[in-house]
Amino acid sequence: MQLKNKTLKKKHKQVSGSLAIATASLLGCVSHSSTVQAAEDWEFDTSVLYYSETDRVSLVEPIIRARKDFGDDSFLNLRLVVDTLTGSSANGAIPTSSAQTFTSASGNNNYTTQANTAPLDPNFRDTRGAVSVDWEHSFAKDWRASYGFNYSNEINYESIGISTTFNRDFNQKNSTLTLGLSYNADSVNPIGGIPFALTFMDVTTPSKAVKSGSEDKNVYDILLGWTQVIGRKDLMQFNFNYGNESGYLTDGYKILSVVDGTTGDLSVNLDQRYLYEKRPDDRTRQALYWRWSHQFDTDVFRLSYRYFWDDWGITSHTIDMRYRYEMGSKHFLEPHLRYYSQSAADFYHTSLVQGQIPNYASADYRLAEMTSTTIGLKYGYELSDSSEFGVRIESIIQQADPSQVIGNQSSQDLVPDVEAILLQLSYSLRF
């Protein structure tokens, strides 16, 4: 009897699944935020990422994403992420012809880096856990909304956020207007405390004067989007994103080298060589984003472009291309190409000249004039109607330019390239 019930339930599920597809097709319900599938109750996406930079950080990051379909146009999305970082991170100082000694983030001890190599802090370690939940539903004809909450915690950072998105369909669901809002209240608490900005690192003692244990940071974003069905095989989206960050935006671990204005050499006095960086406490940024998906017979071409600008003086261009090449009905290969180019922040300085200390300064290469190129390949295999396996490998190269080269600095590679590889395994299951 129980077996019979189970069989009936399974059959009912299959029929309701087919009906859902038919209904979705009839209503023209192309969901722009999520996948359209048969109405299986659960959808699981699991992935593990391994990311490694040459001589720098390595990261392992597993993710579980679950999506529950309640069958009445409402869904619950859950995501759990854990990431573990280890390795060395550039501290911002320039390489010199002799070995250099620094004070660790904790302020309790020193570390020394070799001559003629970019100084890396070898004690970079972090573990982060993040959870996000959001619920989406249709609350009126042609209207959909989602409400989300996210929380993450790591050794030196905590973040709590809320977000909401509203979608309104027009033109027989060929066009969708999107409004997205999000707010994050974060807390920055670096190991060893927050140093006084633009003060010298005390190397000989060693010690670290601490301004406070933690500082706040608030981030909000507004997104306005338009999604357009261009034809039977073309979908396009155009977004405008306005965001603001305020509070402690400085990286408490980063320093700048202070040099002689003619020779470019560091001071003889060990305690007057490195300054803790300082960034403005407010940043407004905007982005225009466009993406297009086109299907050929069975292959799919995806292209996106983003133009970004902010009031720190950074503008950037990002172009991303993927081509999904179908190899029979169950396998595909997807080459990926991404190119990113940014201008430097107004306060980016590869080094500072003695006696000419500005109000804001950072030598973080991520704020320098920089390009980043990604080449990747993904292989996907449909194991059954309800499960899929994927593996992708990518190579990322970042090349940044120094803001200024002074005297003897010309013999050094002031901002060396950063090379990274990425390997990701994924498995998806619906039931």
Add this chain to the structure above:
Amino acid sequence: MMSKEFVLVRKITYLLLVVMSVLIMAGCSSQPVQPWDRDVLAQKKMQLEPYPNDAFLDEHIYFSKEASRGGAGAGGGGCGCN
């Protein structure tokens, strides 16, 4: 001081903006795709984010390694990686 590369990318940008505008206008002025013609658009591979985990991880990596963020969506959560 902008590099030659940056100027080249800016030119490509203008070109892309023109292509985008033309395509969007073409889409808005053409006949709507009817519900019974949605078979291709309904496929997983034709969704804007067919693999949400890939998109999430990419966003995390580039947010950590570059100075730009946002555009594709709102929200996502904070991180001390930048």
